[in-house]
Amino acid sequence: MNKLESAGHNIYFDTRLAPLAEIIENGKYSNVFVFADRNTAELCLPVFREMLDDFSGFDLIETDPGEENKNIDFCIGIWKTLLDFGADRKCLVINLGGGVITDMGGFVASTYKRGVDFINIPTTLLSQVDASVGGKTGIDIDNVKNMVGTFSLPQAVFIEAEFLKTVPQREMLSGFAEMIKHGLIADQEYYYQLKAADYKNITTAAIHRSVEIKNEVVTADPQEKGLRKILNFGHTIGHAVESYSLSKDKKPLTHGEAIAIGMICEAYLSHKNSTLTAEELEEIRQYISKVYPAYKIKEKSFAQLSVFMQSDKKNEHGNVLFSLLQSIGKCTYNCRVSESDIVESLEYYNLTYAK
Amino acid sequence: MNKLESAGHNIYFDTRLAPLAEIIENGKYSNVFVFADRNTAELCLPVFREMLDDFSGFDLIETDPGEENKNIDFCIGIWKTLLDFGADRKCLVINLGGGVITDMGGFVASTYKRGVDFINIPTTLLSQVDASVGGKTGIDIDNVKNMVGTFSLPQAVFIEAEFLKTVPQREMLSGFAEMIKHGLIADQEYYYQLKAADYKNITTAAIHRSVEIKNEVVTADPQEKGLRKILNFGHTIGHAVESYSLSKDKKPLTHGEAIAIGMICEAYLSHKNSTLTAEELEEIRQYISKVYPAYKIKEKSFAQLSVFMQSDKKNEHGNVLFSLLQSIGKCTYNCRVSESDIVESLEYYNLTYAK
Incomplete structure (x- = not known):
């Protein structure tokens, strides 16, 4: 249970980085760099050093924290x-941090x-269950x-529960949204297990199952030609809401909060355009809205959201394509949805929280 | 003879782009973009259109010409x-131009x-015999x-001799240096054929042989873990001289002119540190200095050249590593050379032209 194999490399769980020294040794690296942001350098680097018996044979490259800094200017700097x-x-870069660090450091x-x-050492729940697997690197433009x-x-x-001790509750919930998604798209039983457990106390076993689900999907389709798109459930609308919030809100939504909104909207679309039943939609709506705070999607933002969706990477030939649930635990992809249905789904979300 | 297979794709010679229409058709692309610089847009785009029966189903993305524009700012713009x-x-980018366009467009x-x-359509001799094969993309920082x-x-x-009609003689010679290199590192007979022929009249057969040699080498070692490094013969010093000239000279050296200098210096190093005979060194020196104009490597530039060599991509563990000739037609790699030998080789080059 303490490791998973993924496309030629290992994902280790709670090993206290034990295999890392050997990897560095065998790689005969000329230099080792640790890439971190100011926060992880402060909170996680001491833990990292301790796990490696005060290993100091690396240079630290530090960046500013936050999604707004996952940009090309920081890449040029690095x-x-x-x-x-x-x-x-022959150098080695160790990315120590959340998704911003692993995405940008990987790029x-x-x-x-x-x-x-x-090497990726994700230190937030979100990056452990999401950015850690699948070989995607990236920056925002x-x-x-x-x-x-x-x-x-x-x-x-390396996934180490130890690092999560410094993660604030709101950030934990951000990662938890991806775990819910993994249940919704691929494993009904896991979804109900998550629901039954206390979302304030996430176990390594649950993280392991999430990583396993994601790993199975990306191994089957590494380049996102087909099946892998199901991981985008909740993300077409969720990403658009997130981008909008990032550019407009004083206190922007976390990724998971935006995806929670996206999952409710896209569950609505799944009911209207696929085979998700009314009862399942209601189940999803109730559970997610219990865990995540209410947010008002402003009507005047609808046009801008549509613009963001147009640039979604899943799109082909100008069509906004959705990944939609067929039932809880089963997902399909490449679904076309009308503009009016999208608007309806946003209104559905707003209504649900107005109740 | 009109095509070569290379790692899953074809390199077509003088087909007047005939297979391109089918590739676009089969790819079911949502958009086709042609990426060119101002010069190739003016000189090559009309030929491109004509070959494709006035095909106009693309958008043109134009950039400024010149190595100094192969930078991240232009990438951000594109x-x-x-x-x-x-x-x-699902879009397709067609890179129409020299190495700057194919390197940057590929990246x-x-x-x-x-x-x-x-898709790459190299329009200079240099890009046809060099940048066209091997899957390297890149920009300068x-x-x-x-x-x-x-x-x-x-x-x-697609390699089309037709495009070379607009290439000035100096640029043709720039590409010719890579062809000489292909002979020197891998095919003695080809080297002597090139020498015997008129370097002002380069045949498609010769281009084909150069591409074939490069293709064989990169197919054996796509990621440049070993053998592929022989293609860097002349390039350790050559690149340094080129970078220096680009930053200091009013009329900078072309790539090939710099590589010609690098090949004479590194032939000297090959004689001193490998098995290249004195006669072979003299043969190479004489031929290259007949074809390429004299250049004075200033003594005050030696330190800066050394700095440039330190950042050569072939280096490992802080050592500047050279690819050296064992004889004409045979090359080895990962050779360490002393700092004083490097300086001697630069002085050897300067002396040779002082004669």
């Missing part, structure tokens, strides 16, 4: 820093001198998420 | 342009939405060449 350090192709590593090795990136696999991934 | 055009993952395409299809990039394969490559 590329130049690596160059200044004389980093060659920088996969393009520096046409690609150097990297003009607030459009992951508009530029690569498919590149890390040498290894 | 990514945003693609975004503005609503380009999705942009391989990272836009984590990768879209692209702070004048350091190809510091950021990916290994990504195009859907197809």
Whole structure:
């Protein structure tokens, strides 16, 4: 149970980074860099050092925290820093942090001198259950998420519950939304298990199951030609709401809060355009709205949301394509949905919280 | 003879782009973009259109010509342009131009939405015999060449002698240096054939042989873990001289002129540190200095050249590594050379032209 195999590398669970020393040893790396943001450098780096017996054979590259800094300017800064350090192709980059760090660090590593090795140590629940698996790297351009990136696999991934101790409850819930999604799209039993358990106390076993589900899906379709798109359930509308909130709200939604909204809207679309029953829709709506705070999607934002959806990466030939539930635990993809249905789903979300 | 197979795609020779229509048809692309610089848009685009029976089903993305524009700012511009055009993952990018266009266009395409299809139509001799094969994409950072990039394969490559009609003699010679290199590292007979022929009249058969040699090498080692490094013969010093010239000279050296210098220096190193005989060194020196104009490597530039060599991508563990000739037609790699030998080789080059 303490490791999963994923496309040629391992995902380790609660090993206290024990295999890392050997990986570094065997890789004969010329330099090791740890990439972290200011917060993880403060909170997680001491734990990282402790786990590695005060290992200090690395240079720290620090960046500013936050999704708004997952941009090309920071990448340029990191590329130049690596160059200044004389980093060659045999260097190793260890990404220690949340999804921003693993996405951006993976992108920088996969393009520096046409690609150097990297290892991901996701330190938030969201990055452990989502960004950790599947080889996606990326940065945002003009607030459009992951508009530029690569498919590149890390040498290894380490998931350590220890790091979650420093994660605030709101951030834990952000990751929890992806876990709910994993149940909804692929495993009914897991969904009901999550619901029955206390969402304020997430077990390593539950994290393991989420990573396993995601791993099965991405292994079957690494390049997102088909099946992998089911992981986007809740994300077409969710990403649009997230981008909008990021650009307009004083206190923007977390990723998971936006995806929670997206899942309610897209469950509505699943009922209207696929085979999700009214009872299942109601089940999903009730549970998610119990866990996540209410948010008002302003009517005047609808047009802008539509613009964001148009640039969704799943789209083909100008059509906004959705991944929709057929039932709880089963998902389909490449579904066309009318503009008016999308608007209805946003109104449905707003109504549900007005109750 | 009119096509070569390379890692899952074809390199077509003088087909007047005949297979392109079918590739576009079969790919069911949502959009087709042609990426060109101002010069190729003026000189090559009309030929491109004519070959495709006035095909107009594409949008043109134009950039400024020149190596100094192979930078991240232009990439950002192109990514945003693609975004503005609503380009999705099913779009196709056709890179029409020299190495700057194919390198940068390939990088942009391989990272836009984590990768879209692209086709290369190299229009200079240099890009036909060099950039066209091997799946390297890249851009320069702070004048350091190809510091950021990916290994990504195009859907197809088209080499058309027709485009060379607009290439000035100096640019033809720039590409010819790579052809000489192909002979020197892998095919003695081909080297002597090139020498015997008129370098002002380069045949498609010769281009074909160069592409074939490069293709054999990169197919054996796509990720440049070993053998592929022989293609860097002449490039460790050559790139450094090129970077220096680009930053200091009013009329900078072309790539090939710099590589010609690099090949004389590294032939000297090959004689001193490998098995290249004195006669072979003299043969190479004489031939290259007959074809390429003299250049003075200033003594005060030696330190800066050394700095550029330190950031060469082939280096490992802080060592500048060279690819050296064992004889004409045979090359080895990962050779360490002393700092003083490097300086000697630069002085050897300067002396040779002082004669």
